[in-house]
Amino acid sequence: MTVVRLPAYAAEQHVSQVRVIRSEWTKLRSLPSTIWCLPATVVLVVGVGAGYATLRVARPPTDLSAFDATAISLAGVQLAQFAVGVLGALFVSGEYATGSIRVSLTAVPARLPLLWGKAIALGVATLLSAVPAVLVAFLVGQRILAGRHLNVGLDAPGVARAVLGGALFLTAVGLLGLGLGALLRNTAAGVSALFGLLLGPQLVLGLMPESVSDAAYRYLPAPAGAAVSAVHQDALSLSPWSGLGLLCLYTAVVLGLAGWMLHRRDV
Amino acid sequence: MIEARGLTKRYGDKLAVDGLTFTVNPGLVTGFLGPNGAGKSTTMRMILGLDSPTSGSVLVNGRPYRSHSAPLREVGALLEARSIHPGRSAYNHLLALARTSGIHRSRVDEVIDAVGLTGAARRRAGKFSLGMGQRLGIATALLGDPRTVILDEPLNGLDTEGIRWVRALLRSLAAEGRTVFVSSHLMNEMALAAQHLIVVGAGRLIADTSVTEFVRLYGRSVVRVRTTEPARLTARLDSPDVEVTADGAGALTVAGLTTDQIGAAAGTAGITLLELTAQPASLEEAFIDLTHDAVEHHPTITAGASS
Numbered sequence: 001m002t003v004v005r006l007p008a009y010a011a012e013q014h015v016s017q018v019r020v021i022r023s024e025w026t027k028l029r030s031l032p033s034t035i036w037c038l039p040a041t042v043v044l045v046v047g048v049g050a051g052y053a054t055l056r057v058a059r060p061p062t063d064l065s066a067f068d069a070t071a072i073s074l075a076g077v078q079l080a081q082f083a084v085g086v087l088g089a090l091f092v093s094g095e096y097a098t099g100s101i102r103v104s105l106t107a108v109p110a111r112l113p114l115l116w117g118k119a120i121a122l123g124v125a126t127l128l129s130a131v132p133a134v135l136v137a138f139l140v141g142q143r144i145l146a147g148r149h150l151n152v153g154l155d156a157p158g159v160a161r162a163v164l165g166g167a168l169f170l171t172a173v174g175l176l177g178l179g180l181g182a183l184l185r186n187t188a189a190g191v192s193a194l195f196g197l198l199l200g201p202q203l204v205l206g207l208m209p210e211s212v213s214d215a216a217y218r219y220l221p222a223p224a225g226a227a228v229s230a231v232h233q234d235a236l237s238l239s240p241w242s243g244l245g246l247l248c249l250y251t252a253v254v255l256g257l258a259g260w261m262l263h264r265r266d267v
Numbered sequence: 268m269i270e271a272r273g274l275t276k277r278y279g280d281k282l283a284v285d286g287l288t289f290t291v292n293p294g295l296v297t298g299f300l301g302p303n304g305a306g307k308s309t310t311m312r313m314i315l316g317l318d319s320p321t322s323g324s325v326l327v328n329g330r331p332y333r334s335h336s337a338p339l340r341e342v343g344a345l346l347e348a349r350s351i352h353p354g355r356s357a358y359n360h361l362l363a364l365a366r367t368s369g370i371h372r373s374r375v376d377e378v379i380d381a382v383g384l385t386g387a388a389r390r391r392a393g394k395f396s397l398g399m400g401q402r403l404g405i406a407t408a409l410l411g412d413p414r415t416v417i418l419d420e421p422l423n424g425l426d427t428e429g430i431r432w433v434r435a436l437l438r439s440l441a442a443e444g445r446t447v448f449v450s451s452h453l454m455n456e457m458a459l460a461a462q463h464l465i466v467v468g469a470g471r472l473i474a475d476t477s478v479t480e481f482v483r484l485y486g487r488s489v490v491r492v493r494t495t496e497p498a499r500l501t502a503r504l505d506s507p508d509v510e511v512t513a514d515g516a517g518a519l520t521v522a523g524l525t526t527d528q529i530g531a532a533a534g535t536a537g538i539t540l541l542e543l544t545a546q547p548a549s550l551e552e553a554f555i556d557l558t559h560d561a562v563e564h565h566p567t568i569t570a571g572a573s574s
Contacts, residue, residue, distance in 0.1 A: 006381040009412035013337045013368035023366035030359035031352060099350040100360070102317055103407060106344050107367040109316050109333040266318040 020108055020117035028091065028121050037087035038125060041080045041170070042133040048076030049137035053144040060148050069152045070162045070231045073141020074134060077166045077229065081173040081198065081222075084126055088177025089190035091122055096185040101267055115182055115259050119175055126174040130167035138163045158231045158240075165228030165244060172225060172247050173198070179254035183261060197250075198222045218243070221250050268293055268446055269314055269415065273323035276309050276470075283309045285470035286323065291448045291463075293414070296441045298461030298478070299450040302558050306470035307450040308346070311419050314448075315344055328414055328446075339368045339411025345404035345418040353393025357384055357403050360392065365410060378406040397424030405436070415446040422456055434460045454554035458482060468558035485553030490526050492519045493542035494533065503536050504529065518542070 029035055052075040061067040092115075095101035108114040142151040154160050176197070181190035201220040205213040217223055218238045227233075227243025237243065269291040276284040284306040291297045301307050312318040314325050316333035324331070328341050335341045351360045361375045379388045382402040387395070395403065401424055408416055418437075422430050437460055441447045451457045457464065457478075464481050466474040474481065494500050497519055501511045509523040521529060526543050533540050 006409060006412075007377060009370070009374050009377075011369075011371065013340045013370055013411055015336065015338065015367055016369075019369050020367050023363045026359060026363040026366055027355075030356065030363065031354050033354050094352055098352045099347050100352055102312075102315075102346050103350050103360075103364065104367075105317060106315050106342070106346075107339055107364050109335065109338050111333075266312075 015108055015110070015113065017113050017116065020113045021120050023107075024114075024117040024121035025125075028125055031094075034087055034090050034094070037083050037090075038129040041083045041087075041126075042129055042136075044080040044083060045074075045076035045130070045133040045166075045170075046137045046140060048079055049073045049141045050144060052076075053141040056150070057144055057148050060150065066232065067150065068230065068232045069142065069145050069150055070138065070159050071229060072145065073138045074163065074166045074229055076137055077134065077170060078226075080130075080133070081170060082195070084130070084170050084174040085177035085194045085198070086191055087126075088122055088174040088179075089181035089194055090187060091181065092118055092178055093181040093185060093187040093190045096267075097187060105267055111262050112259055115255070115262055118182075119178055119255060122174055122178055123171055126171045127167060130170040131164065133170075134163050134166040152231075156231075161240060162229045162231050165240060168244060169225045169228055169247065172244070172251050176221070176247075176251045176254060179251060179258045182258035183254060219246065221247055224250075268329070269325065269327055269417075269448060271310070271314070271323070271325040274310065274313060274320050274325050275322045276306070276313060276318060277321040282470050284313070284320075287467065287470070287472055288323075289465050289472060289475050291446055291465070293446040294441055294444050295463050296437045296447045296449060296461045297463045297465060298457035299448055299465050299467070300454060300457050300554065301450075301452065301467040301473075302555075303452050305452075305467045305558065307452075307467060308419055309470075310467075311344070311346065311417055311448075311450065314417060315342065315346075317346075337368060337411075339364075339370065339413060341411075341413060342415045342417060343408035343411060343413035344416075345401075345408045345421055347404075347419065349392070349395065349397070349400035349403075351392045351400075351403065354391055356389050357392050357395075357406070358388040360403070361406060361410060364407060368411060370411060374410065378409050381409065382406040398426060398429050401425055401429070401433075405433070413445070416440055416448070418447075418449045420450055420452070422451060422453065422460075430456065437461075454551045458486075458550050466554070466557065473557060482550065485557065486550050488522075489546045490521045490524060490529055491542065491544045491546055492521055492529060492540065493517055494519070495539045495541065499536065500533060500538050503532055503538070520546075 052072050056072050095104060104114055105111055145151040152159055177194045180193045184190045184193060198221060205217055214236055217236055224238055224243040225247035227237045228240040230237060230240065238246065271287050271289050274284055274287040287310060299307055309318060313320050314327060314332065316331065332342065358375060361378065365375050379385055382405050384399065384402050384406065387399060401421060405421060408418060421433050425433060437447050437449060461478055463477050464474060497513060497517060501519065504511055504521060504524065509521065512520045514520065526545050530540065530543055
């Protein structure tokens with residue numbers, strides 16, 4: 001019979017928010033299936049941007065005044081938002097699916113630090129992947145567009161804001177996915193809600209009279225967040241920072257609700 | 268120490284836990300016994316602050332669990348085996364848990380070695396057997412060197428060697444002065460592993476007593492006897508405290524006497540014995556009867572609470 005030999009461990013072990021963030025970072029980096037979402041995001045942003053730029057070089061615009069070279073190189077962001085959002089939802093719903101949420105909450109019985117820890121770990125990881133992704137996508141895209149002299153520089157008015165705003169947009173969508181996963185406690189429900197929230201309202205608006213849809217479109221989560229990446233603003237959009245701010249507000253509301261439910265509900 | 272006072276949990280119109288009051292003392296292995304669905308896991312989740320009681324309260328080491336600032340130091344818990352993401356390694360699972368409380372990396376290696384998972388710790392936990400999952404759960408529970416250990420069905424899925432290992436572990440944890448609270452639906456296993464028993468049925472407390480007392484009350488052992496003269500031996504042994512039943516094939520089952528007493532009685536009377544075997548007490552049956560009765564009549568036995 002094996003006898004258990006385990007030394008005592010006398011060191012201090014108080015839970016703190018910083019420690020929980022480190023714990024969540026360990027969780028994020030130690031799951032191959034989720035951490036691969038981040039390089040996939042980078043590939044998607046750069047690849048789609050380069051592809052779309054190549055397409056526009058082959059079929060140059062007739063009206064140069066409406067041509068937004070920045071938006072073309074950042075086209076991949078519109079796809080990558082789903083990868084990032086799914087990562088966010090999985091990061092928390094996976095714990096409910098496996099039952100490991102109970103282990104986590106036994107270690108962090110105050111509960112809320114766990115959700116904030118996840119949000120900060122995921123937010124930082126997403127931002128750290130998204131910033132290089134949008135920068136590389138922009139530079140590669142402009143290099144391709146330069147073939148027809150359609151390119152712009154990062155120092156042109158509004159361009160740097162649009163490029164880095166794309167990274168902020170992706171981070172906000174990742175956190176929105178996290179909030180939905182935490183609120184609904186289920187991967188399928190969280191991912192469906194995310195897609196529904198990003199795509200659904202536009203479909204519903206399409207069925208409404210034009211006067212209504214034109215007025216409301218700018219306040220929908222995805223179009224509001226996309227405004228930050230527009231160099232040429234169109235009349236239907238919010239201003240860049242108000243748009244991103246509105247998306248962040250939606251995200252904060254979802255995360256707040258998730259925190260409230262996490263605090264109250266049995267697990 | 269765990270103190271439950273009137274602990275109640277209601278799901279819809281079903282009472283999963285019905286006014287449980289008990290104390291689990293340090294220095295002993297306390298078995299938490301009941302059939303499946305008796306409310307054991309729900310009670311353990313309430314102790315750990317995962318479920319909120321509908322009414323009543325439970326304190327761990329003097330405070331509600333959710334208000335402890337160094338929770339892993341207070342309580343180590345195994346709730347379900349394999350509460351781990353199948354894609355993550357046991358090492359990273361434990362490391363993430365350790366990080367919440369600033370527990371050093373080296374401690375993770377220590378608990379992995381202690382439960383014998385050294386070779387498997389870096390592999391994906393999805394490939395673990397149930398027994399390895401239980402060992403990982405026990406490693407999780409021991410991580411913070413806790414004063415109180417709560418294990419839900421730690422013997423499930425373990426082979427004989429594993430069961431003996433857990434039994435020895437529980438005893439040594441209790442001997443170090445910790446509170447050890449272990450649930451099981453297997454009476455015989457608990458009788459061997461625990462020193463004190465809290466028995467529940469249908470969410471209600473049925474017994475809160477020492478194992479010795481429980482065995483004395485319910486573990487009536489019997490002796491199997493084969494003889495050339497069953498009728499004469501039966502007459503010889505007859506007394507108000509003794510019950511002799513014949514199985515028809517020449518064997519007798521005697522309750523209320525030891526093998527020594529029966530052998531001596533047969534010798535005095537000059538009766539030839541062909542077989543004299545002590546049959547182990549069926550605590551399992553006693554336990555099933557007890558919990559079954561309790562569900563219908565709900566009496567509570569409290570005797571000899573040793574501590």
